[in-house]
Amino acid sequence: MTSTLTIKGLRVEVATKEVLRGVDLTISSGEVHVIMGPNGSGKSTLAHALAGHPGYKVLGGTASIDGVDLLTLSASERARHGLLLAMQQPLEVPGVRPIDLLEAAGADPTDLRVRMRREAERVELRPDVLERFVNVDLSGGERKRAEVVQLGILRPKFAVLDEIDSGLDVDALGAVARRLAEATTEWGCGILAITHFRRLLQELTPTMIHVMSEGRIVTTGGPELSEILERDGYEPFRAAST
Ligand SMILES: Nc1ncnc2c1ncn2[C@@H]1O[C@H](COP(=O)(O)OP(=O)(O)OP(=O)(O)O)[C@@H](O)[C@H]1O
Ligand SMILES: [Mg+2]
Structure with a gap:
């Protein structure tokens, strides 16, 4: 069944500043949408707001999966409705092991450890890393790979991945991109x-690329847009937003 993640007119305030000023995005199962944009333009704020982070106040707009309003749900309810978020800076959770986290998030406990090992192999993560407390004493790249293991186990309808490629070495980057591309076909995961x-997009072909600037999506295009951005930077698009 095809699902749709719909974000409409989303406005979010952080520390008394309106950081998101009306974001519209529609993502269907199996699609890969990419957001690029300058530092501080509001990309992570979008991820935090979708996660239901307490410091992020929704001023207006909606976010829903198949018509179910996400913004009124608790973080765990959002996960149960098929939304997975991987944050730019994954948090340490001392005292909690990845396997416990996954079970709490609703993963089938049958052979869970075996499946975790298999997912770890797919992103070239040493499986013993997953025996430590969540993200405690993991390197930056190991944390990112561990998030992708979670995705492989939980098989969410939609995954919002904030700089999943940052800190990954070039081999891991390829492995992660391939794993994400496979998720779109294996169970129709929609990816933001x-x-x-x-580099991430070489093996994870985007359906669409969106440019965020000053809290809005100012341009949307196909995969070719990433080349234009790399060549020209964001300045031409910043101008387009005013
Ligand atoms: N908790 C906070 N308190 C105060 N300001 C914040 C907070 N979180 C974000 N901001 C501000 O909101 C703006 C958007 O930040 P955000 O993290 O969404 O940017 P970003 O597009 O993800 O940037 P980057 O590419 O650097 O990750 C920035 O000006 C930032 O300083
Ligand atoms: Mg960010």
């Missing part, structure tokens, strides 16, 4: 990937 770099 925030990134600064085209």
Whole structure:
């Protein structure tokens, strides 16, 4: 069944500043949407707001999966409705092991450890890393790979991945991109990937690329847009927003 993640007119305030000023996005199962944009333009704020982070106040607009309003749900309810978020800076959760986190998030406990190992192999993560407390003593790149293991186990309808490629070495980057591309076909995962770099997109072909500037999506285009951005930077698009 095809699902749709719909974001309409989303406005979000952080620390008394309106950071998101009306964001519209529609993502269907199996699609890969990419958000690029300058530092501070509001990309992570979008991820935090979708996660239901307490510091992010929704001023207006909606976000829903198949008509179910996400913004009124608790973080765990959002996960149960098929939304997975991987944050730019994954949090340490001392005392909690990845396997416990996954079970709490609703993963089938049958052979869970075996499946985790298999997912770890797919992103070239040493499986013993997953025996430590969540993100504690993991390197930057290991944390990112561990998030992708979670995605492989939980098989969310939609995954919002904030700079999943940052800190990954070039081999891991390829492995992660391939794993994400496979998720779109294996169970029709819809992906919203925030990134600064085209490298991720070599093996994860975007359906669409969106440019965010000053809290709005100012341009949308096909995969070719990432080349234009790399060549010309964001200045021409910043101008388009005013
Ligand atoms: N908790 C906070 N308190 C105060 N200001 C914040 C907070 N979180 C974000 N901001 C501000 O909101 C704006 C948008 O930040 P955000 O993290 O969404 O940017 P970004 O597009 O993800 O940037 P980057 O590419 O650097 O990750 C920035 O000006 C930032 O300083
Ligand atoms: Mg960010």
